[in-house]
Amino acid sequence: MASSHESIGPDPDRRAFLKAAAVAPAAGLVSGALAQDAPAKPEALPRRKLGKTGVELTMLEQGGIRGPTYERILRLAFANGIRTFDSAKAYGTEGTFGKWLEQSPEVRKQIFIVTKDTPREPGEMLKQVDERLATLKTDYIDLFFVHGLGDKHSTDEAVRFVKSKEFGEVADKLKKSGKIKFIGFSSHHQDRAAMMQAAAEAGIVDAIMLQYRPWIDKDSPLNKAIDACWKKGVGLISMKQVAGNHLGDKSAGNILDDVVKRVPVLKERKLTPYQGLLHAIWTDERITSACVSMRNTDQLRENADAARRFEPLKEAQIEQLRDAMLAAGPTLCADCDGRCSRAAGTPAALGDLTRFLTYYQQHGDRAIARDEYAKLSGEARDWSGADLEAARAACPGNLDFARLLPEVDRRLA
Template sequence: MAEAQGRGTDRRAFLQAGALAAAGSAVTTFGEAAQQPAADRPEDLPRRKLGKTGVEVTILEQGTVLGPGFDRIMRTSYAGGVRAFDTAKVYRSEPLFKKWFAQAPEVRKQIFLVTKDMVRTPSQMRKTVDERLSDLGTDYIDLYLIHGLGDEHPLDQAIAMVKSKELAETADALRKSGKARFIGFSTHHKDRAAILQAAAGGGIVDAIMLQYHPWLDRESALNKAIDACWKKDIGLISMKQIASHNFGDAPKGDILKDVVAKVPMLKERNLSPFQGLLHAIWTDERIACVCTSMRNTDQIRQNIDAARRYEPVKAAEIERLRDVLLAAGPTMCADCDGRCSAAGGTAAELGNITRFLTYHEHHGDRAEARRQFGRLSSEARDWSGADLEAARAACPNRLDFARLLPEAERLLS
């Protein structure tokens, strides 16, 4: 661990200055920034080791929530050098992989394939892994994740699960069978810091995909939990980094020009704002790769270009990116821990409601957004009577709940 601690010195100084992990689901072409064509050789895409798996994965991972023409999108990412792909039962994209592998068997050997399923108990994974293998048309999964740990469980149950004997035995059996090379979970639970700490203590899981805070405070519970996992060599994959009404597929106003004007690094490196945000997240060496749902060829081209031209970002530039991002009006708080609801005096799950709105408006997963919103209890959906200004003041990302919640209710109900 001496090596890990040594490497952590500069990182901790960087985090203390206000680290911006970034690059949301929608990275598109704006103005003349980032028009430099990507390199021609796919093997040039940088890689990082995914914790104790020892596998070096590309720092960019293609998320595959099913959308129009997505078989073409997946193959375009692959042609550009992306070698990590993320799917799940609820994404409805697994059959596309089955078709792809049947047509080009060599692809399966060259990609790191991640899939997920919602399970109540670890022992259920034996059955769900077989189901995922059948739907994917492969005889092994590189990384199998329990999907959204905490969403289907009470918090104490989720914490107990990641360090349980049942999970250890099930994970060991799946690894030995060759059906799943590595085991882990994904989480965007408001108390995910506690779940991550338990996982670090349990020493069972190989990797975690987590909703990642854009500007982690050095002393925050989530930052300390990420540190604990990193020191135990658990691979970390960032997801659901950022989205806003102005940082989406259809930007409003001149916010992007404003970003470039206020963050000189973007012009100096010839980066779009989104490419700059990707560079910022990769500056945190604890994160092996960024999973983002690239949904058109422009997004793919720009994200791949950003990966190939990655350079660490200085703390001062990250602070500028952070400030402009907050001013852009985020629709989702990647650091939600429930403090907004507490400050607003409501039992409504304000963080989850706005997250589901983000799925609908920015991730293109409208059916899943409505499904998850519909699963909330009436109490969790009822924000009437809440002090939304107090909730906004408490939110780390200053979400405008008074604007977002009525929109969520209109679109998701």
């Protein structure tokens, strides 16, 4: 995620789908959510413990979004039972958060706030936490993350960071001051498994937010890292789960119907494909919460309904969901570890390029996508000469690079 604040509305196809698929009646929920200053305390969603912290988070977390609708979204999320909220300096959302807390101070003790910054060295967090507190207009941060670990560090540097004596000392100082309760990092880096293993070994990190998918290969380094963190009591929050044609990108044919036909449990439980995806994520008991950047009433209502009606899926059902979603044409591989680029014989960052396209097309974050693309080296952007069929065959998400990469150049270059 980058620092630009451009506001882009939700994709119309996604909006239409969610409106049609919403399960809960709209009238009462909407009117209640819009009563912005109502003192009522709506029922929170189901919760899970965050590792060994002992704190229970709602299984659904409101992700950060940009634009003038964010304050309303925060209140709508609270009205729909969400009590875990994600923010970051880079998102430009903390000021809106602070305004909400100033206007409704009673909310602060009911919610769990996650925010992030990008220190190069652990000592920088001391000043950064003070800045985040001032912008959020709160006395403490529940969970402070090093944002996008690996984006500004080499893998070796990132591993040293989370294992360093300085990191432990700074974390301890911040906690003792009362400015933060817990500390950790977020990462969608292709080597995040190594960083997570290091965190589990060092015992400093309380929680990690990771790019994740519910059908992760059992023998993959990432799954082993998740296991290591789980056993050591490191809390895990899922982000950037899956994106594809069925989740907002304009598509040919009725992909949503096709997904439902392939996955009978969706019809049986009256779940949309995205609700089914959330149920698959929550079936993994190692995952405490799923962070989703919900942008409108329908998305909030649908996802909150999924949390309230959660029942674990069987392994065969998750496999059916996986096959249906891969067939529908994903644009982001949540298990990317760089194997696509290696198979294609290219130094181009194929996984990052398609992730930025996802930001542009499906998350509505066009300025972020362009900024992140511009930060890549020319070598990392140049996929010419790459064996794209070999890349697709190697990709755990079966991404159609031959279709996606020309779009990257057209949209982001």
